[in-house]
Amino acid sequence: MPHYEPWSEERARTVIEEFSHLEGPLMPMLHAVQETFGHVPDAIVPMLAEKLNVSRAEVHGVVTFYHDFRHEPAGRHVLKICRAEACQAAGGDALTAHAEHKLGCKLGETTADGRVTVEPIYCLGLCATAPSAMLDGKIVARLNERRLDALILEAQS
Amino acid sequence: MTLRIYVPKDACAIACGADEVVEAIQAAALARRQPVEIIRNGSRGMLWLEPLVEVVTPEGRIGYGPVGAEDVESLFAAGFQEGGAHALRIGKPEEHPFMAKQTRLTFARCGIIDPASYSDYRAHGGYKGLERALALGPVEIIEEVKKSGLRGRGGAGFPTAIKWKTVADAKADRKYIVCNADEGDSGTFADRMIMEGDPFELIEGMTIAGIAVGATKGYVYTRSEYPHAIWAMEKAIAAARAHGMLGVNIAGSQYSFDMEVRMGAGAYVCGEETALLDSLEGKRGTVRAKPPLPAHKGLFQKPTVINNVLSLTAVPHILADGGEFYANFGMGRSRGTMPIQIAGNIKYGGLFETAFGIPLGELINDIGGGTATGKPVKAAQVGGPLGAYVPTWQFDLPFDYEAFAAKDALIGHGGIVVFDEDADMKKMARFAMEFCSVESCGKCTPCRIGSTRGVELMDRIIAGERVEANLATLTDLCQTMKLGSLCALGGFTPYPVLSAMTHFPEEFGAPRRLEAAE
Ligand SMILES: Cc1cc2nc3c(=O)[nH]c(=O)nc-3n(C[C@H](O)[C@H](O)[C@H](O)COP(=O)(O)O)c2cc1C
Ligand code: SF4
Ligand code: FES
Numbered sequence: 001m002p003h004y005e006p007w008s009e010e011r012a013r014t015v016i017e018e019f020s021h022l023e024g025p026l027m028p029m030l031h032a033v034q035e036t037f038g039h040v041p042d043a044i045v046p047m048l049a050e051k052l053n054v055s056r057a058e059v060h061g062v063v064t065f066y067h068d069f070r071h072e073p074a075g076r077h078v079l080k081i082c083r084a085e086a087c088q089a090a091g092g093d094a095l096t097a098h099a100e101h102k103l104g105c106k107l108g109e110t111t112a113d114g115r116v117t118v119e120p121i122y123c124l125g126l127c128a129t130a131p132s133a134m135l136d137g138k139i140v141a142r143l144n145e146r147r148l149d150a151l152i153l154e155a156q157s
Numbered sequence: 158m159t160l161r162i163y164v165p166k167d168a169c170a171i172a173c174g175a176d177e178v179v180e181a182i183q184a185a186a187l188a189r190r191q192p193v194e195i196i197r198n199g200s201r202g203m204l205w206l207e208p209l210v211e212v213v214t215p216e217g218r219i220g221y222g223p224v225g226a227e228d229v230e231s232l233f234a235a236g237f238q239e240g241g242a243h244a245l246r247i248g249k250p251e252e253h254p255f256m257a258k259q260t261r262l263t264f265a266r267c268g269i270i271d272p273a274s275y276s277d278y279r280a281h282g283g284y285k286g287l288e289r290a291l292a293l294g295p296v297e298i299i300e301e302v303k304k305s306g307l308r309g310r311g312g313a314g315f316p317t318a319i320k321w322k323t324v325a326d327a328k329a330d331r332k333y334i335v336c337n338a339d340e341g342d343s344g345t346f347a348d349r350m351i352m353e354g355d356p357f358e359l360i361e362g363m364t365i366a367g368i369a370v371g372a373t374k375g376y377v378y379t380r381s382e383y384p385h386a387i388w389a390m391e392k393a394i395a396a397a398r399a400h401g402m403l404g405v406n407i408a409g410s411q412y413s414f415d416m417e418v419r420m421g422a423g424a425y426v427c428g429e430e431t432a433l434l435d436s437l438e439g440k441r442g443t444v445r446a447k448p449p450l451p452a453h454k455g456l457f458q459k460p461t462v463i464n465n466v467l468s469l470t471a472v473p474h475i476l477a478d479g480g481e482f483y484a485n486f487g488m489g490r491s492r493g494t495m496p497i498q499i500a501g502n503i504k505y506g507g508l509f510e511t512a513f514g515i516p517l518g519e520l521i522n523d524i525g526g527g528t529a530t531g532k533p534v535k536a537a538q539v540g541g542p543l544g545a546y547v548p549t550w551q552f553d554l555p556f557d558y559e560a561f562a563a564k565d566a567l568i569g570h571g572g573i574v575v576f577d578e579d580a581d582m583k584k585m586a587r588f589a590m591e592f593c594s595v596e597s598c599g600k601c602t603p604c605r606i607g608s609t610r611g612v613e614l615m616d617r618i619i620a621g622e623r624v625e626a627n628l629a630t631l632t633d634l635c636q637t638m639k640l641g642s643l644c645a646l647g648g649f650t651p652y653p654v655l656s657a658m659t660h661f662p663e664e665f666g667a668p669r670r671l672e673a674a675e
Pocket of ligand 2: 426444596597598599600601602604605642643644645646647648
């Protein structure tokens with residue numbers, strides 16, 4: 001399970017400082033912020049704007065453009081199920097429905113107990129051994145109901 | 158004697174349990190007091206056999222696959238240490254028919270060498286292309302690439318040498334090489350495989366490009382969905398730097414070039430070259446209007462070569478063996494080899510590098526063995542989410558840019574996604590529109606609004622509401638998107654939609670007339 005730190009402005013400052021020597025540092029900074037705190041908190045926006053000498057609106061625009069950046073913390077575990085064509089061709093639809101049923105929530109939602117967020121992902125590059133999924137960064141291919149159930153169990157633990 | 162075993166570190170192998178297999182082998186060897194060295198290679202590309210474990214024997218490497226952790230005890234019991242008989246034994250991987258039929262240039266080393274080892278790369282012909290490039294100098298490097306007939310492997314098939322020449326001729330204090338490793342198309346994984354299995358090849362290709370055009374800095378922009386590829390690239394870049402092959406005065410020459418990896422954040426449109434450049438600069442990934450071309454005003458407004466991974470990894474071979482050698486392969490204006498990716502509902506899915514011209518049906522039925530479910534093939538989507546659905550009666554199509562274009566289809570990045578007879582073409586058409594609406598950068602209306610309208614229309618067609626009228630509106634909408642979109646996301650989404658409608662009209666509840674329109 002990923003471990004995230006509670007928000008701290010001071011910590012955030014050191015996290016973004018690490019990338020300030022790069023050309024075009026905003027994306028690496030946002031990734032690092034999310035890796036540290038589990039999401040991209042609003043409070044980081046003015047800090048980044050000041051650091052990079054751009055408007056807050058500009059930073060906000062970038063954060064909201066990319067599917068990866070979360071505004072809110074996710075559940076304790078994140079299960080991403082591939083919804084792209086190769087996985088659909090290999091029976092991915094039925095597996096997605098199965099996962100939604102087991103977890104009692106739809107793609108894009110978090111279970112009521114806050115344990116699992118389940119999301120769509122569009123291709124993990126594992127299309128020859130489809131269907132595929134990713135649980136907290138661990139990739140799984142040749143998914144079937146049995147393997148999916150094991151993943152869900154792991155996510156619920 | 159130490160037993161030497163190869164277990165791929167390729168993401169596909171890992172997703173199929175390769176790490177657990179490594180642990181099981183170590184445990185089984187320890188129990189037998191058998192010293193063992195496990196080398197984490199890339200994948201050979203026979204992905205239905207992953208994890209493909211190879212044991213080094215006096216006769217060569219003997220493969221076993223697909224190996225699960227639970228198979229390891231029985232492998233030891235069967236004497237796989239000496240290449241012993243076992244149900245999973247496939248013999249020498251390079252003699253397997255799937256491998257023997259290929260022409261591997263870009264993927265020649267992938268799966269064979271240790272991707273983390275600079276010396277292994279060298280020992281297998283690595284950096285021969287760069288050595289020759291240093292001897293030739295910029296003008297002649299571009300001449301070799303021109304002779305090779307290399308066209309961009311990212312999708313558009315634009316001649317690489319022309320792009321390079323434009324950047325070489327541009328005057329600027331700073332120029333860039335950007336590698337497009339965003340590989341967002343479903344059914345494609347060649348970029349990922351080469352970054353994980355032979356990362357030095359990409360470094361060498363980008364370095365040669367840098368020398369050719371006078372660029373000193375390179376970026377590999379890849380997807381956040383590819384953490385293993387990022388890891389492998391960063392490790393290789395550090396090793397190349399440590400060996401003086403990146404940085405100031407590479408290989409003791411007058412040229413300097415360095416590079417780094419940058420990660421996207423889950424936006425398909427960032428594979429489009431100008432959106433990618435904006436993303437690298439730390440902006441929203443919106444498509445830029447052209448001109449100016451990236452070759453004139455690219456990254457940070459500087460002249461920039463932007464090429465796909467497979468274009469850049471073809472370059473070391475073109476330099477090492479000469480442009481003419483490379484151009485000898487292929488058909489028509491499609492020269493050289495193409496790493497084709499066979500995926501979806503497929504029995505023997507994997508990476509198949511071959512000269513252009515091979516018929517689509519041969520790839521799917523003979524090489525791929527048909528569907529994994531064993532049901533008849535219905536269609537294949539070639540070229541990712543913007544590619545057409547090709548029905549079985551067009552499977553004689555040769556893999557060639559022009560031949561595909563003549564059928565309103567595209568090769569794209571060389572991905573083939575196979576569907577069996579259970580595929581619901583209405584649903585696939587709807588998905589194409591939905592994907593476009595989710596991934597649209599929002600810059601132009603036909604794409605941003607049109608794709609959402611397309612989803613609504615498909616919902617009505619699927620529900621059986623005023624089908625004929627809605628199909629006519631959908632056809633109109635597709636025309637508008639084709640003509641009015643700034644980039645191929647909005648402009649090509651109509652291809653999967655229209656091809657599904659044209660080839661499978663009965664599924665859309667359409668009258669015969671659509672079929673006749675073909
Ligand atoms: C929506 C969209 C997505 C694209 N995705 C990719 C991609 O993932 N990888 C890639 O190399 N090219 C992609 N392209 C094509 C690039 O815009 C560009 O043509 C390519 O990077 C040029 O490199 P090449 O000449 O080596 O092919 C995409 C284009 C569009 C319109
Ligand atoms: S076609 Fe779509 S993705 Fe391309 S520029 Fe227009 S809105 Fe953006
Ligand atoms: S389509 Fe699911 S991994 Fe590529």
